[in-house]
């Protein structure tokens with residue numbers, strides 16, 4: 727929110743969506759977190775193993791409610807203005823662990839995705855860098871009301887893709903990642919500071935429970 731001439735820093739959660747210790751997506755998430763921190767934003771770097779949770783089960787939910795991992799992830803999402811997910815591609819789609827986490831968190835009302843911006847990035851040893859998985863990941867996030875940034879970044883040949891200090895080995899890729907992240911942060915900043923995008927999201931058709939729509943030209 728804007729407060730006089732000293733607006734509070736943007737808050738961005740950067741989330742590596744793979745479980746394994748040597749995850750290239752965790753490395754890409756760290757690099758994105760560094761770039762965002764350099765822009766002056768507050769960054770919360772997280773990874774999937776911070777949020778252990780069982781497979782979604784409606785019976786378990788009815789008895790025990792959402793698991794601690796889902797509550798913790800929801801809390802981290804609530805804190806931020808925007809989030810970045812660095813996700814692998816599994817069989818040309820979203821990894822099950824990530825979809826499972828989204829499903830659990832979406833069950834906690836009010837679900838936090840609908841008020842956030844998101845940037846999607848991926849790393850893969852393949853030549854396409856996991857880009858098809860990001861297209862699939864847009865679907866549940868956009869369904870939940872997240873404003874998913876149109877541009878995405880996919881790092882191909884990721885096992886050889888990083889320098890020792892955590893930057894991208896290919897200078898052109900490093901430049902493109904930095905440009906994409908910077909443009910995303912500027913959009914989030916414009917929305918958070920000037921409320922220029924339409925805010926309303928309908929839980930279901932006919933829902934009138936939220937604040938009035940803020941039109942693009944208002945504010």
Ligand SMILES: Cc1cc2nc3c(=O)[nH]c(=O)nc-3n(C[C@H](O)[C@H](O)[C@H](O)COP(=O)(O)O)c2cc1C
Pocket residue numbers: 744745746748749750751752814815816817818819849850851852855856
């Ligand atoms: C079940 C499974 C399916 C995969 N499918 C794809 C795929 O469709 N496209 C791709 O580029 N890589 C695929 N991979 C390889 C992953 O990109 C690779 O394991 C990558 O290192 C995972 O990301 P991480 O390094 O962050 O763990 C697959 C890996 C697994 C385990």
